[in-house]
Amino acid sequence: MRRGFPWARHAVLVLVSAVMLLPFYWVLKTAITDENIYAYPPRLTPLDPHLFNFVDVWYLIPFPRYLLNSVIVSALAVAGNVVLNALAGYALTRHFPAKRLVLLLLLSCMLIPFQATIIPAYLISARLGVLNTHLGLALPLLSTIVCIFIYKASFEAVPKSLIDAARIDGLSEWRIIATVLLPLSKPAIATNVILAFIWSWNSFMWPLIITRDAEMQTLPLGLARFLSYLEDTTGALYAFVVMVLLPGILVFLMAQKEFIRGLTSGATKG
């Protein structure tokens, strides 16, 4: 659809983009400033940019430990989602008794925000003995309903004749999934990987509740801890923020299409 005044629309969108990008600039500027970050008026461009604050982060806090915990939890979550959701998604493409009940159960589970169940979820984790462990951190994130439906839709798009042919050739169900369906569902796998990564990487409330030792804390908790300990002192906090945000931004920019498709398909398919 063509409308008039493209320059006017550009002007508005440039303004919107500037508003959206400004906080990024402000934090980046602060992270590479060594002068007193509270000087007034604040400089719009850093006088003598350097990476000192980024080095500082490694000495001020156990950054490698936080990073390792975050990576372990995210890896568990990604692996869990890719495998478990594929199996459940495949099961949902088949006919079995009580299928409608299972579908209804899944759809209604989607309406329950995880935050609404934290107290019993904490108590359950305590009974399972997984408080303060990597497994406990990852367990609620191991499977996602949205992602199950993304797999299901992708598997259903595979021609039935192909699956029948594989079955006649005597392939087991496992082999059918692994050698026929999954290679044809790469976009669905990518969406699963990205959503699971972003969600587990950013997760804050759950780790806050179930970790007790600094040893088990993930990056978001490290950030919160840093904030309460070192507030009002250095630009290192903002360097830490930049370091934590970078992986998320990179993953998002590399796989924007899959990420958006995952969110919107989950959104429109119930």
Place this chain on the structure above:
Amino acid sequence: MAGKVGWYGRKRTRELALIVCFLLPSLAIFLLYRMIPLGWNVVLSFQSWSPMRPARWVGFEHYEEMFLWDDVFWQAFWNTLIWIGAAPVAIVLALGIALLVNSDLKGASVYRTIVFLSYPLMTVAVGIIWRWMYDERGGFFNWVLRSTGVIEQPLGFLASFDMALPAVIVTDIWQVIGFYMIVLLTGLQSIPQHLYEAARIDGAPARARFFRITLPMLRPSLFLCAVIGLLNSFTSFDLVYIMTNGGPGHATELLITYIYKAGFGQTKFDYAAAITVVQFSLLLVLTVLANWAAGGNAGAVERD
């Protein structure tokens, strides 16, 4: 013949067993972390219980305390409603951006990426960035307001009883507006173009095209945005915890931060469970209302 039926039956049983095995891990997780907690939560809210004492049935005692005596609960309740009430503002803004981006404009995808970029970011980091933007000394807003002469003395946005909640809500809108935009954009792109062509031939002005075609066709997407806005009142814990932790006083307390404080700060799990029941009911009621306002079954799963 009988042997053949038996063989078929065995095969069918094996297949069923396999399907159950495939479904089981995922279902177990949802059962453990969604279904059981939801029920347990309700039961807990009617009990007097703490990790050291055995549970005792107390009926509506917690609800009575909450509704009649707990001022903090009411403040958190109204703050949560204000929080939810800000969602339509964000949705209208997002609709404006989506309409601008959804055209043959050059570079539209670049704008789309920039607007959406804040959504997948770690909320804790976003909270820290915006604390810094609002800072009294090195913050961006105070610098702009002071250098343009609007204010003389620096403002402590997040320490002010009147400005803290709006300030945190602005941050929240900044983060989620991209998601609303993407949902609305998907809705806009699913509107058949021939509707617009027909309207143009009929000589319908642009305004009529928007109100008669675009808005009605966008209803499912708008409903979805409303639901996201409602759920957002639960998921905003991270932002409030980092930016103000409910303060000053309880000026930015939401139900979810109050639940956390009651449960894990004061180990009143039973009382926190009762607040959770109230918030969840609020969510359900508002979702039903939104569905009704969108003209019924707007959120129904499309059959395909």
